[in-house]
Amino acid sequence: MSEQYVWDLGEVDETRVAVVGGKGAHLGALSRIEGVHVPDGFCVTTHAFRRVMAQEPSIEDRLDRLSRLNPDDRDDREGIRTLGAEIRRTIEDITIPADVAARITGALARFGEEAAYAVRSSATAEDLPTASFAGQQDTYLNVVGPTEILRHVSRCWASLFTERAVTYRRRNGIDDRTVDMAVVVQRMVLPHAAGVLFTADPVTGDRKVATVDAGFGLGEALVSGLVNPDVFKVRGGEVVDRSIAAKQRAVHALPGGGTREVAIDPRRQEEPTLTDDQVLRLVRIGRRIEAHFGRPQDIEWCLVDAPGDDDFRIVQSRPITTLFPVPGTTADGRRHDDENRVYVSVGHGQMMTDPMKPLGLSMWQLTAMVPMHEAGGRLFVDVTRGLSSPTSRAGLLDAMGKGDPLIRDALETVLDRDGFIPSLPDASPGGPPAGPAPAPIETDPAIVTGLIERSRLSVAALERDIRTKTGPVLFDFLIEAFEEHRRVLGDPLNIQAIMAGMDATWWLNDKLREWLGEKNAADTLTLSAPDNITSEMGLALLDVADAIRPHPAVVTFLEGVEDEEFLDELAKLAGGAEARDAIEAYLDRYGMRCVGEIDITRPRWRERPSTIVPVILDNVRNFEPGAAGRRFEQGRRKALRKEQDVLARLRTLPDGDGKADETKRMIDRVRTFIGYREYPKYGIVSRYFLYKQALLGEAERLVRADVLHEPQDAFWLTFQELHDVARSHRVDELLIQRRKEEFRSYHALTPPRVLTSDGEALSGAYRRDDAPAGALIGVPVSAGTVEGRARVVLDMAEADLEAGDILVTTFTDPSWSPLFVGIAGLVTEVGGLMTHGAVIAREYGLPAVVGVEGATRLIRDGQRIRVHGTDGYVEILP
Numbered sequence: 107m108s109e110q111y112v113w114d115l116g117e118v119d120e121t122r123v124a125v126v127g128g129k130g131a132h133l134g135a136l137s138r139i140e141g142v143h144v145p146d147g148f149c150v151t152t153h154a155f156r157r158v159m160a161q162e163p164s165i166e167d168r169l170d171r172l173s174r175l176n177p178d179d180r181d182d183r184e185g186i187r188t189l190g191a192e193i194r195r196t197i198e199d200i201t202i203p204a205d206v207a208a209r210i211t212g213a214l215a216r217f218g219e220e221a222a223y224a225v226r227s228s229a230t231a232e233d234l235p236t237a238s239f240a241g242q243q244d245t246y247l248n249v250v251g252p253t254e255i256l257r258h259v260s261r262c263w264a265s266l267f268t269e270r271a272v273t274y275r276r277r278n279g280i281d282d283r284t285v286d287m288a289v290v291v292q293r294m295v296l297p298h299a300a301g302v303l304f305t306a307d308p309v310t311g312d313r314k315v316a317t318v319d320a321g322f323g324l325g326e327a328l329v330s331g332l333v334n335p336d337v338f339k340v341r342g343g344e345v346v347d348r349s350i351a352a353k354q355r356a357v358h359a360l361p362g363g364g365t366r367e368v369a370i371d372p373r374r375q376e377e378p379t380l381t382d383d384q385v386l387r388l389v390r391i392g393r394r395i396e397a398h399f400g401r402p403q404d405i406e407w408c409l410v411d412a413p414g415d416d417d418f419r420i421v422q423s424r425p426i427t428t429l430f431p432v433p434g435t436t437a438d439g440r441r442h443d444d445e446n447r448v449y450v451s452v453g454h455g456q457m458m459t460d461p462m463k464p465l466g467l468s469m470w471q472l473t474a475m476v477p478m479h480e481a482g483g484r485l486f487v488d489v490t491r492g493l494s495s496p497t498s499r500a501g502l503l504d505a506m507g508k509g510d511p512l513i514r515d516a517l518e519t520v521l522d523r524d525g526f527i528p529s530l531p532d533a534s535p536g537g538p539p540a541g542p543a544p545a546p547i548e549t550d551p552a553i554v555t556g557l558i559e560r561s562r563l564s565v566a567a568l569e570r571d572i573r574t575k576t577g578p579v580l581f582d583f584l585i586e587a588f589e590e591h592r593r594v595l596g597d598p599l600n601i602q603a604i605m606a607g608m609d610a611t612w613w614l615n616d617k618l619r620e621w622l623g624e625k626n627a628a629d630t631l632t633l634s635a636p637d638n639i640t641s642e643m644g645l646a647l648l649d650v651a652d653a654i655r656p657h658p659a660v661v662t663f664l665e666g667v668e669d670e671e672f673l674d675e676l677a678k679l680a681g682g683a684e685a686r687d688a689i690e691a692y693l694d695r696y697g698m699r700c701v702g703e704i705d706i707t708r709p710r711w712r713e714r715p716s717t718i719v720p721v722i723l724d725n726v727r728n729f730e731p732g733a734a735g736r737r738f739e740q741g742r743r744k745a746l747r748k749e750q751d752v753l754a755r756l757r758t759l760p761d762g763d764g765k766a767d768e769t770k771r772m773i774d775r776v777r778t779f780i781g782y783r784e785y786p787k788y789g790i791v792s793r794y795f796l797y798k799q800a801l802l803g804e805a806e807r808l809v810r811a812d813v814l815h816e817p818q819d820a821f822w823l824t825f826q827e828l829h830d831v832a833r834s835h836r837v838d839e840l841l842i843q844r845r846k847e848e849f850r851s852y853h854a855l856t857p858p859r860v861l862t863s864d865g866e867a868l869s870g871a872y873r874r875d876d877a878p879a880g881a882l883i884g885v886p887v888s889a890g891t892v893e894g895r896a897r898v899v900l901d902m903a904e905a906d907l908e909a910g911d912i913l914v915t916t917f918t919d920p921s922w923s924p925l926f927v928g929i930a931g932l933v934t935e936v937g938g939l940m941t942h943g944a945v946i947a948r949e950y951g952l953p954a955v956v957g958v959e960g961a962t963r964l965i966r967d968g969q970r971i972r973v974h975g976t977d978g979y980v981e982i983l984p
Contacts, residue, residue, distance in 0.1 A: 110153040111209040115292075118149060120399075125151045127228030127288035132399075132423050139398050142391060143419050147223070147292030148213040152230060154206045155263050155287045161200055168193050169282055177273040187269045194264035202256055210259065211252045213291070222248045222294035222359060224421070225258040227265050231275060231285045243271055243287070247326060248294050250363035255291060262289045279850045295419050296359055297408035299379045300325035301335060304426060305392045306402035306865060311429050311858075313402060313865040316340045316389045320379035322370060323356030325406060325421075336379045340389045345382045352376055384409070388418055395423050402426045430855050432865045433479035433486045446526050447863040448493060448517065449486035452478055454510055454859050457917040457934075457941050458702045459484070461852035464845055466705035468824035469797065473591045473790070483852035486861060493521060494530040508612070510938040511885055512870030512957055516860035519868055526862070547602045549775045554637050554782045557600055561789040564594050568793055572800050580804055581829040584797060591793055595786060604786065607779030608940055610772045617772075621765060622755055625976050629889040629948045630748040631773055634741030638781035639788045640942060641949040643696050644923040647718065648734035651725035653688035657681025661726060667719050689715065689722075698795035699921045701902050706798050707821040711921075717903045721924045728909045728928050737927065741951060749773050783945055787920060804832055813837055822846060869959065877979040882958050882965070885937065886978030887944035890953035892931040893983070898967040899925075912973055914965050918943035926950050931973040933980055935961045947975075955980055 118126045118134030126134065126149040137144040159165055172189045175182040202210075211219075227243030244265035246258045265271065266287045275282060301320035306313045319335035321328045328335050334351040352375050358368050380388070388407060396403050406422040433449050452470075453459040461483025462470070470485060471478045478485040492502040499521075507514035520526060547553060568587055575583045594600070611628045618627040634641075654660050659679045664672070673689065676682040697712030711717055725733075749770075756766040805817035805828075813835050814820065820828050822845040823837075831837045858867030872883040897911045902922055907913065912931040915922075923946045926932070932947050937956030947954035953975030961980070965971060970983040 111151055111157075111206050112148050112154075112213045113151060114148045114213070115144065115146070115290075123230055124286075125149075125153070125288065126290075127152065127230050127286070128424070129226060129228035129422060130288050130290045131228075133290060133292075133421075135398065136395065136420050136423055139394060141394060143416060145224075145293045145295050145419055145421060146217055147290060148217070149228065150206075150210055150259055150289040150291065152286035152288050154202075154209075155289075157203060157206060158197065158200050158260075158263060161203075162196050165193055165196055168196075172272065172282060177276045183269075183273075186272050190267040190269050190272055193267040197264040197267075198260050200260070202260065207256055210256060210291075214252055214255060217293060219252060220250065222250050222296075222363065223255060224290075224292045224294050225249050225255060225262060226290040226292070227262040228288040228290045229266060229271075229285055230288070231278075231280050243268070247324060248359040248363050248365055254363065259289045259291070263287050278854075279847075292421070294359065295408045295410060295421065297324065297410050297419070299323070299409040301328055301379070301407060303388055303392045303405040303407055304402070305389075305396040305405070306426060306429055307339070308404075308426060308428065311865045311867040312862075313429075313432070314341055315346075316392060318380070318385050318388060321351075321356065322353055322374075322379060323358050323368070324365060325408065326357045326365065338380065338382075338385045340385060343386065345385055348378070348382075350376060350378050353379075380409070384417075387415060391418060391420070395420070399423070399425065402429055427851065428855070429865060430858060430861065430867050431481040432861065432863060433481040433488070434863065435481075445490075445863070446528075447488055447490045448520055448527065449479060449481075449861045449863075450489050450506065450513060450517070451857055451859050451861070452485040452487060453857055454513065454936050455938075455941070456704050457919045457936055457943060458704050459857050459917055459936055460702055460705075461849060461855075462702075462705040463707040463821045463849060464824050465801070465821045465828065466707045468826065469706045469794070470704055472585075472588050472825060473793075475592060475596055481861070482855045482857060483849060484857045489517070490527065491530075493517065493527050496529065508939055509941070510859065510936075510957060511872065512959075513859045515870035515873065516858075516868035519870070520860065520862060547599070547606055549606075549771070549778050551636070551778055553599065553603055554779065554785075557597075557603055557782065558637065558785055560597075561594060561785065564590060565789060565792045565796070568796050572796055575800065576804065576807065578829070578833050580800055581825075581832060584800070584825075587793075587797070591790075594789065600786060603779050603782050607776055607781075607783050610776035611780060611940075613772050614769070614776060617765075617769065618752060621759060622752070624752075626886060626889040627748070627752060628776060629887075629975075630951070631745055631752075632776055632780050632948050633745040633748075633951055634738050635745075635777050635781040635949065638784050638945075638949055640784040640920045640923045640946050641781075643699070643920070644925075644927045644946070644950070645734040645738060646692055646696070647721060647924040648725050648729055648737075648927060650688045650692050651722055651729060652731050652734075654681075654685045654722060655726045655731065657685060660685045661723070664719050664723055667716050670714055670716055672719075673715060689718075692718075698791050701919065701921045703791045703794070703919060703921055706794050706801075707818075710795055710798070712795070718924065720903060720905060724905070724907055724925075724928055728907075733927075737950070741949070744951070745777070780945070781949075783940070784920065784942065787942065791920075801828065804828075808832065808835070808837075811835060822849075874978075876977065877974075878981060881974075881979040881981050882933075882955075882961060883979050884933070884955040884958035884961075885939065885944075886974070886976055887937065887939050887956050888932070888947035888952055888954035889976040890931075890951070891972065891974050891976065892953045893970065893972040894930045896933075896965050896967065896969045896971045897929075898962050898965060900962065912971060914961055914967075914971075916962055918946075920946070926952060931975065932956070933958055933961050933965070933971070933973060935959060 115134045115137055120131050120135050123131045130149040133144055136142050168189050175185045224247050226245040229243055244262055249255055249258050299320055299322050304317040307315040307317050318338040321333050321335050333353050333355055336351055337349040338345055339347040353370055354375055355367050356370055357365050359365055392405050403423045404426045408419045410417055467480050476487055492498045503514050614628040615626055618624050660681050673686050676686045693712050698710050700708050700710045702708045753766045756762050802817050805820035808814045809817055819842055822842040859870055860868040877883055894910045894912045896914045897907055898914045899905045905925055907928050910930045913929045914933045917934055917936040920942045926946055932952050932954035934943055934956045937943050953973045955973055955978050972981040
């Protein structure tokens with residue numbers, strides 16, 4: 107019976123998390139590693155916790171009520187605080203059963219009843235690879251005597267229900283009822299110094315740099331923020347940086363129990379806490395621990411007076427869960443090779459930095475034009491080879507800079523580090539093959555018309571042929587369809603048409619700035635360009651609003667829509683048939699779109715039409731009938747006036763006729779091709795919707811065969827894994843569960859623009875001094891200046907916009923464009939000159955600044971801001 111309630115640390119390891127919690131399991135494992143010294147102690151197991159919880163039935167009722175509260179709702183937060191406090195008081199008031207208390211005091215007798223102990227919470231959902239729960243439950247230091255030990259064990263049990271612990275669990279998708287609490291009781295260490303060792307740099311993510319934070323006395327002084335630590339950085343067995351803090355206070359243990367703050371002798375305040383030799387020995391211990399657990403660790407340590415090299419005591423080790431995973435590594439962090447590599451984020455280019463589910467990741471990889479590597483639920487491209495070759499390097503940096511200046515800056519930061527990227531000879535010693543460059547395509551609208559028709563026919567053929575395919579035959583068909591998918595995208599004429607519009611835009615901006623001193627002139631010259639499927643999508647929703655506006659009953663009904671069956675009900679209302687037909691027609695053309703559409707698992711508008719209802723209602727409220735046609739015509743006329751103005755001014759310059767003629771050719775070229783820039787993505791998502799419908803049909807068959815529990819289980823498998831399941835009718839349910847847990851953890855990670863194989867995350871910086879102090883710097887992508895109310899919107903479906911508002915968000919892919927018709931300006935955290943949001947902002951004439959780091963955090967919803975779309979910065983107004 108004793109094993110149920112108390113286990114010595116030496117009896118447990120990582121396999122015993124369910125019994126001794128994460129902290130206890132890690133400490134038991136640490137005690138088994140050669141050269142790692144862990145203070146003696148024992149664990150009060152989760153059996154004891156469950157025994158105590160079962161004594162008070164009222165706790166179960168409170169847990170029921172707690173489970174219905176949302177920590178992100180202001181009113182619910184107060185409920186969490188109140189219920190948590192009630193549960194804690196109840197637990198602390200329960201008398202520990204006599205037999206459980208006897209096991210605890212019996213263990214104390216073995217280690218010394220009157221000795222001082224640290225009593226530490228150890229929850230089963232703690233120190234996990236995907237969620238550390240650091241600091242969420244309580245620890246008590248220097249507890250002396252059996253009575254006080256028992257009281258503090260109860261307090262540790264109760265700390266499972268602090269507001270911060272409940273909120274953290276809820277946000278990580280962990281049910282309160284699934285978590286139990288053990289308690290670790292360890293002999294108290296009275297250290298000369300203490301602190302934390304990170305075996306990877308917690309700021310940059312560099313796995314080859316260890317960071318040591320150190321202070322005098324107990325580590326509590328550092329944890330509580332009482333003192334600034336000394337910080338040592340170690341790379342390759344050498345202390346490469348040290349920052350010694352002035353340390354005026356420390357926390358020491360009192361002889362009879364408890365702790366107190368003490369003043370440090372002024373003569374020692376600037377004395378390093380550790381010698382370099384001690385720092386290096388500590389890091390070697392840390393590397394041993396890291397190797398055992400297979401991932402970077404956050405390690406708490408104490409330095410005691412002991413002979414030889416046995417002076418470090420390890421009192422905790424947990425995974426560092428904030429590090430972004432490195433592409434090309436296994437689940438336990440091992441590299442596939444030892445070469446230095448540099449990866450660029452795909453999501454920043456695609457304007458979708460959220461994590462993707464496994465099926466979405468694999469489908470994008472299978473249909474992409476270049477190899478892509480997964481990490482943290484995101485995709486990256488290995489650009490090491492391109493950076494290694496002097497010839498390709500310049501072109502790569504230029505292309506990256508035009509797409510996102512921060513990516514270029516981050517890459518240049520890596521290149522500045524001697525030896526990280528080897529310089530390789532060009533593939534062809536003599537340079538590019540001799541011969542004429544391909545002739546540029548003619549400025550002919552028929553080229554765009556032909557490409558659109560070719561794409562439409564390809565999608566129609568896919569829709570026709572995929573209908574009859576099921577089972578393994580479907581997957582074989584899809585593999586062939588992916589080849590056609592890439593063929594359409596890789597068609598040289600397709601690429602030439604896209605580049606023709608982009609090149610003409612850059613030419614106009616460069617030349618008109620040089621000749622006329624005008625910034626971003628192409629922004630006006632591209633207004634209402636033809637064949638822009640994404641801008642047409644936003645204007646078309648204005649037409650839908652025109653069909654709904656005359657019918658008050660329909661408007662009232664749509665204001666109360668809560669499910670996806672509303673279109674059937676709509677037709678029963680006066681004017682409802684007309685409204686339904688307008689929405690259906692819109693969905694027929696654009697229903698394959700959605701936020702984050704590069705992830706095939708995301709619900710499309712056709713699958714969740716309620717998503718577009720708030721935008722329709724905003725259009726009904728904010729616009730007059732016929733707004734779509736008027737807006738397009740206004741943009742077209744504004745572009746024409748700008749063209750006439752530019753050409754007239756050019757003709758007054760030396761060689762003005764030549765400059766004007768050349769500019770006219772480029773204006774015609776940009777208006778012919780820039781709209782087509784948006785069409786290939788439309789073709790991709792059109793095909794994706796057909797792929798998804800077919801795969802969901804297969805998943806439904808697997809559900810009927812009792813292979814999958816629900817069709818969406820297929821989303822947690824890669825394409826190849828789903829193919830295997832369709833063949834074998836067997837699925838690894840534990841794999842699906844693990845993928846779900848990993849996906850939840852990926853939401854807490856911020857994907858870097860650039861990532862090295864050492865794990866260093868680089869976000870880049872703007873090297874500019876032309877903005878006012880305090881302004882938020884970004885990329886100017888659509889000219890003009892606008893002042894208005896900032897609306898910080900993270901979910902398009904929750905947008906509540908009024909005319910004159912400025913949209914502030916993390917990213918905007920094409921699905922956000924219907925919102926653009928009703929706003930006055932745009933600010934995003936991600937993007938570049940030619941990303942979709944920038945193109946549509948110019949199309950609608952919205953001043954826009956993108957690539958503003960931390961915009962949704964630094965700008966509060968409702969603040970007044972001024973967006974300088976010509977110069978690329980945002981001012982927050984008083």
